[in-house]
Amino acid sequence: MIRVENLDVAFGHGQSRHHVVRDVSFAVEWGETLGIVGESGCGKSTLLRSLAGLEGGWTGRIWFDGREVGRLRGREELKLAQMVFQDPYGSLHPRHRIGTALAEPLKAMGHRDDRERVLRALRQVGLPADFANRFPHELSGGQRQRVAIARALILSPPILLLDEPTSALDVSIQAEVLNLLADQRDERSLTFVLVSHDLAVVAHMCDRVLVMKDGTFVDELTKNDLQRGVAHDAYARELFDASFMQQLQGS
Template sequence: MMIEVRDLNVTFSSGKRQNHVVRDISFSVARGETLGIVGESGCGKSTVLRCLSGMEKGWSGEIALAGRTVGKSRSLDDLKCAQMVFQDPYGSLHPRHRIGTALAEPLRAMGRQEIWRTVERSLRQVGLPAAFANRFPHELSGGQRQRVAIARALILAPPILLLDEPTSALDVSIQAEILNLLADQRDEMGLTYVLVSHDLAVIAHMCDRVLIMQDGRFVDELSKRDLQDGKTHDDYARELFEATFI
């Protein structure tokens, strides 16, 4: 398995108040598989991605990536293993940094050589001209910015990509382009994806298997055939499915 999670819990505290946002969840993702996690806003799905990426430290349980158990503090190799694409392609790029600088940052952090050649190659990989390295984020369209965000996630050649609503901030006309780009990269490089979304239509387009999340727990699991047939095994999952497709 490329990803294995056992008994994951996350609780946020504010004074005496506690919010148990992820509750005893377990799942695994095979190499080359795309797993979807879908649910309403605030159900805990993005927190799961943050735990996998190493951004969230306040978790308990067990996480293994590419066959190696990881902790709350990650080595460079651990961090390189799983990279994240965020929801807002403008908010995830520094507005005063040129695109080339944004792409070079992870390479420098890992002590890589031939940085600018790699930056240019990564831009071409996602269908952008190498000359875009000299542009600022505000000079790019939303779809182009998300392509840059994907290039930045791929530039260290991670085996795992964590996708947090990667198309929800984009126009509908651009969403399909980004989803097709992600599918092409997955197929060409044998990548493993975890895709978080509130949109079952996006999930159905991309995923081999889907976990339905409600109030920090997984309440249903759907195969690709289940999605195609409209078959669910839980009342909440059925309501979510009907709200999306009917």
């Protein structure tokens, strides 16, 4: 469903040039959930934004469902992959009602303002239809993230790109949102790319994980590796150890 070859992203010029993603290549099968983990600043979110068409400064090649996509994309190409962002508070316009936020992708892609489609999108993520008339400040963080998921799915993309989708939520709400995502993936036969620093989230959601450091991949782990805490690279083992210590401190 996704194929990436020699993706490279750098910002700035000369001495101020910052090389963020360094010549990475990978593939994601149809229906697979691929995780990408690494420390903050390693390039994983920039990689995701490049896939989504939000970052135009990349070089290399990207294919979705056998179709090569470029830096500038038409409507049909943009429909192939939609993104759920980390911050449920910052990703919704504070002065727009929820119904307006959900209708925005439809309008951007040339569809008519379909009220019933908006209400159905809310119900599909477990929210009442009357939430369409509410403003973002009237919703909890978990409810806002459900709206963000509904907005990403309203165009029926085959690919969902998830940038730390639960890191800004309370622990009690994280499992609900992850289960919602898993249910939608199974019902719609979606392909996920999930960026996270939380190995527990990755182990729960992902079939396979790529470990990123300084803009490149240093390890690839299977679901069995994650469950057993096995890593092949020294940096990946450090991530496992740090994650384990955080779990002990939080328990």
